Amino acid sequence: MGPEDFPTVGDWVLVRLPAHPTDLATIERLVERQTVFVRKAVGRSTSAQLVAANVDWLLLCMALDGNFNLRRLERYLAVAAASGAQAAIVLTKADQSADLAAAKAEVATVAGQTPVIIFDATRPDGLAALEALMQPRLTYALLGSSGVGKSTLINQLTGSTNLATQSVRSSDAHGRHTTTARQLLKLPNGSLVIDTPGMRELGLLEADVDATFADIQALAAQCRFRDCQHQSEPGCAVQAALAAGELTPERFASYQQLKAEQADHQLRGKARENAKIERMFGGKKQMQAKMKAVRQKRK
Ligand SMILES: Nc1nc2c(ncn2[C@@H]2O[C@H](COP(=O)(O)OP(=O)(O)OP(=O)(O)O)[C@@H](O)[C@H]2O)c(=O)[nH]1
Ligand SMILES: [Zn+2]
Structure with missing residues (x-):
């Protein structure tokens, strides 16, 4: 059993209720997860940690102040594309934007089909679009750097100024949950919000860079060479678009950076797999021999 076999925030489980209401219930089964978020475990480069399960929607939060950064948004979109969850971009602190229309236009250049929602905590109707x-019954999780206004947003969604009192787990009579972090909140309209520190800090582990950069993918399909690296190859449609000003160097650099990180992560994933095989069988050869033996036994 690995860490993925245990319940995490957002999991649905089948429980056996105790005979006495004050006793502990037993988790009998974990319902199969629709989506799962993992992150690198702290200090151990090859193991992953479950962050949240069954997130239906990721709310990618970015503030319309100094926090505004299209490159970070591209990163969030790549993570969202690989997650299996749907994504919406939430632009917060709309009151801080000098030119809201211009900011929206910039976001539109990277958003693709992802809906873009404006949130302004200073206005009474600031939540309308998100609501x-x-x-x-759908589960939402917020992603975004510190200070973009995630807590403010959640406070307004719950209609409360005290998050701690909204925690659906706060009624544990045994007081066994030592964590002070709120985990899963239920909104008045019945939506669920996962708000764990781990979710907020999610890095680029699993990412679908190509899906996020559909424009570059479409260009790459027109390059003369199928394995074009879009550097100095003849007939490179990406370089041509850069030269023509149809693709910004910033967006292309962002694409290359995320592709490199993705490749690096895949390599580490392979290393993780090999380490597991080593641990379980003592090596790849031994594993193959073992599998062959099992197959023959079945015959
Ligand atoms: N002007 C303005 N300020 C806002 C808005 N929303 C939030 N803030 C302020 O921004 C600051 C940070 O907001 P938080 O909600 O704590 O941000 P956070 O994303 O939860 O930050 P972490 O808890 O560190 O992850 C606070 O001082 C808020 O009052 C907004 O729409 N407009
Ligand atoms: Zn090319």
């Missing part, structure tokens, strides 16, 4: 998106 129109959020549905009962």
Whole structure:
């Protein structure tokens, strides 16, 4: 059993209730997860940690102040594309934007099909667009740097100024949950919000860079060579678009950076797999021999 076999925030489980209501219930089964978020475990480069399960929607939060950064948004979109969850971009602190229309236009250049929602905590109707998106029984998780206004947003969604009192786990009569971090909140409309520190800090582990950069993918399909690296190859459609000003150097650099990180992560994933085989069988050869033996036994 690995860490993925144990329940995490957002999991649905089948429980056996105790005979006495004050006793502990037993988790009998973990319902199969629709989506799962993992992150690198602290200090151990090859193991992953479950962050959250069954997130239906990722709310990618970015503030319209000094925090505004299209490159970070591209990173979030790549993570979202690989997650299996749907994504919406939430631009917070709209009151801080000098030119909201211009900011929206910039976001549109990277957003693709992802809906873009504006949030302004200083206005009484600032939540309207987000509330129109959020549905009962679906689970939402917020992603975004510190200070972009995630807590403020959640406070307004719950209609509360005290997050701690909203925690659905706060009623544990045994007081066994020592963590002070709020984990899963239920909104008045029935939507669920996962808000764990781990979710907020999610790095680029699993990412679908190609899906996020569909424009570059479309260009690459027109390059003369199928394995074009878009550097100095003849007939490179990406370089041509850069030269023509149809693709910004910043966006291309962002694409290359994320591709490199993705490749690096895949390599580490391979290393992780090999380490597991080593641990279980003593090596690849031994594993193959073992599998062959099992197959023959079945015959
Ligand atoms: N002007 C303005 N300020 C806002 C808005 N939303 C939040 N803030 C302020 O921004 C600061 C950070 O907001 P938080 O909600 O704590 O941000 P956070 O994303 O939860 O930060 P962490 O808890 O560190 O992850 C606070 O001082 C808020 O009052 C907004 O729409 N407009
Ligand atoms: Zn090319």
